[in-house]
Amino acid sequence: MEIGQKVQVCRLRDRVSGDIVNKLGKVGIVKDFKMTDGSGVGAIVEFDDSTATWFFEDELKPVS
Secondary structure, three states: OOOOOEEEEOOOOOOOOHHHHOOOOOEEEEEEEEEOOOOOEEEEEEOOOOOEEEEEHHHEEEOO
């Protein structure tokens, strides 16, 4: 994954708020990376509605 790459939210690991559940299946752009729990890296994804949140890498898939 790279900054600027388009990705799709393909799954959610944890129970999350309804706002984030609504992002399932949506496409966004990777804006930055974030250390998750000391052993992993997540991606901060921005969507067309100008909202942004972070996801674990395995929750995202690249879009061509």
